[in-house]
Amino acid sequence: xxxxxxxxxxxxxxxxxxxxxxxxxxxxxxxxxxxxxxxxxxxxxxxxxxxxxxxxxxxxxxxxxxxxxxxxxxxxxxxxxxxxxxxxxxxxxxxxxxxxxxxxxxxxxxxxxxxxxxxxxxxxxxxxxxxxxxxxxxxxxxxxxxxxxxxxxxxxxx
Numbered sequence: 503x504x505x506x507x508x509x510x511x512x513x514x515x516x517x518x519x520x521x522x523x524x525x526x527x528x529x530x531x532x533x534x535x536x537x538x539x540x541x542x543x544x545x546x547x548x549x550x551x552x553x554x555x556x557x558x559x560x561x562x563x564x565x566x567x568x569x570x571x572x573x574x575x576x577x578x579x580x581x582x583x584x585x586x587x588x589x590x591x592x593x594x595x596x597x598x599x600x601x602x603x604x605x606x607x608x609x610x611x612x613x614x615x616x617x618x619x620x621x622x623x624x625x626x627x628x629x630x631x632x633x634x635x636x637x638x639x640x641x642x643x644x645x646x647x648x649x650x651x652x653x654x655x656x657x658x659x660x
Contacts, residue, residue: 503584564630
């Protein structure tokens with residue numbers, strides 16, 4: 503199994519609650535890849551997972567901008583079969599493509615910004631090309647939510 507980090511948005515999270523999974527494939531995701539390990543050899547596994555999560559969080563901004571969701575970065579952490587994961591070098595050293603949908607049962611956790619991050623997220627959404635605005639988002643930690651708390655999170659996002 504491979505732990506992957508799927509970018510999401512509030513609208514996609516609402517679909518997850520109804521459809522009980524993320525799909526259809528192919529799906530954009532991020533993971534601790536051999537390329538990420540080679541690029542950051544001094545980081546331990548936890549540090550590499552954090553970098554992959556941040557990459558997925560940045561990708562979630564594009565989804566949020568496209569669907570007009572609540573101004574929050576949202577990332578799903580899921581465990582998927584190794585055979586469903588392939589490198590996606592165009593998405594960076596942590597980028598992967600999933601060849602199968604991800605059932606909610608395979609989702610380990612949800613990571614989302616709290617309300618304090620909304621001004622910084624809105625600023626980044628207004629200029630997705632600004633490295634300074636994207637970097638400023640990293641001052642805001644993503645909060646951890648259990649998948650059983652999905653409905654509670656959706657209530658907060660509405």
